[in-house]
Amino acid sequence: MNTDLLIVGGDGDLALRKLYPSLYFLELNNRMPENTRIIGMARTGQTREEFHSKIHQWLKSSIKEELYSEEKWQSFASKIWFGQADATNPESLGQVGKNYFDNDNHLVIYLAIPPMIFGKVCSAINACGLNRPTTRLVVEKPLGDSQETFLAINNELARTFTEDQIFRIDHYLGKESVQNLLALRFANDIFEPLWNARYIDHIQITVTEKVGVGNRWAFYDQTGATRDMVQNHLLQVLCFVAMEPPACLNAESVRAEKLKVLNALRQIPDHEVQELTVRGQYAGGYVDGVEVPGYRQEVSDKYEVNPNSQTETFVAIKAEIENWRWSGVPIYLRTGKRLHKRHSEIVIQFKQSKHQIFKQNHSEHRANQLIIQLQPDSGVALRMMHKVQGLDAGIPVEDGVLNFSLDEDGQKVKYDAYSRLFFDVLRNDPTLFVSAAEVQAAWRWVDQIFAGWKSTGMEVQPYKSGSRGPENAENLMQKDGRNWLNEDFELWCALE
Ligand code: BG6
Secondary structure (H helix, E strand, O other): OOEEEEEEOOOOHHHHHHHHHHHHHHHHOOOOOOOOEEEEEEOOOOOHHHHHHHHHHHHHHHOOHHHOOHHHHHHHHOOEEEEEOOOOOHHHHHHHHHHHOOOOOEEEEEEOOOHHHHHHHHHHHHHOOOOOOOOEEEEEOOOOOOHHHHHHHHHHHHOOOOHHHEEEEOHHHHOHHHHHHHHHHHOOOOOHHHOOOOOEEEEEEEEEOOOOOHHHHHHHHHHHHHHHHHHHHHHHHHHHHHOOOOOOOOHHHHHHHHHHHHHHEOOOOHHHHHHHEEEEEEEEEEEOOEEEOOHHHOOOOOOOOOOOOOOOOEEEEEEOEOOOOOOOOOEEEEEEOOEOOOEEEEEEEEOOOOOOOOOOEOOOOOOOEEEEEEEOOOEEEEEEEEEOOOOOOOOOEEEEEEEEEOOOOOOOOOOOHHHHHHHHHHOOOOOOOOOHHHHHHHHHHHHHHHHHHHHHOOOOEEEEEOEOOOHHHHHHHHOOOOOOOOOOOOOOHHHO
């Protein structure tokens, strides 16, 4: 069955910067389903040639030079059309439908527009007959800023589309390294017996960024790190780390297991929020030797920056999953902007036996760690003890690393997270998309943290740009006698 892909908001920033480059990668990898037609739709009129030239320009500026192929661009462009319409108007939308879509084809509609007009556009799609049983709708965050606003948006979608038709993107699920979590856990039987509170001391999930908020200030100031990153990306990663083995790899089983994790997250009561969470905001400093302004000093050509903003650009949370497998295992989450490194990793810290027979230990660490690097490098490392070579008396030990890099062979990655998700939506596979129930459960958990911050008046702590974040984030673990695995430990070099 052939597929028509309609991008509403087809010449907007998201579409040009992200969507067409990712679709081009499908073409480059010969993964674009045959006879796919892509229709970019916008209110402002332009010829097909003008539209192609805009996409071409963005493509060339956003992908690596070695990934550009003139031949692939030409075949990609031959699939792209431009349709002028007001997507909230059924007649206008219907006209584009008549001109470009074949009723026998599957239709995928990507809403690259602000959620506040989702409802109107969905009604127009319905009214002009484009909502057929095989039509799929793709949306992505921000899907609300609380459980309540999410439900309002979702109800608008649900008036027109069934849950099976809606594909909610979380681009972290399109990342190879995140999908590899499933392979690591469920294709390697050795981990399963150890993957629980009996053997695991704690889990750390870190996602740090070097970038600031720049021109997104107005959006970001209403959002903050918790809504922007934790509610979706970090909690989705946590679900893959903590969920029970799904019965099979279909959407129903995977989503059901993820939902159980989200529902089992312990709600943090107001009186514990100061102890279990850290809010930070970047002050000026240096990133890669370049001086950068603080969050409240960012200059935006579009908006007034609030010099008293209390929006967090960093957050750390000590979470817990209250179920049989995980009860008592702290899960430390942290993410922030303008930090010293772009770096995402998961650390599974195993417990250590109290009885030690090795008298000489040359490392500070002894308990085993499984370190899963998500980006920019991706790989898995098992930190374990071994004998120090030599004729020293006894059996002195130290720690070393068993390393498995997923970036090996100098393989050039020729696609991105969105390409993978497009590939799946075009094939009608929703496994790597997020259900409404998951989004709702994630908001429920995040909402109570905000309620706690509000009721206790917990303010953001400044941290220097280019640092590791606020000091309290270190304390969050240290007061439990634990430490973040900070990247001073050069995992990958240790092996050479
Ligand atoms: C987005 C956030 O969802 O994810 C951005 O809105 C953030 O603020 C980005 O920078 C991070 O994605 P990645 O793939 O670069 O880790």
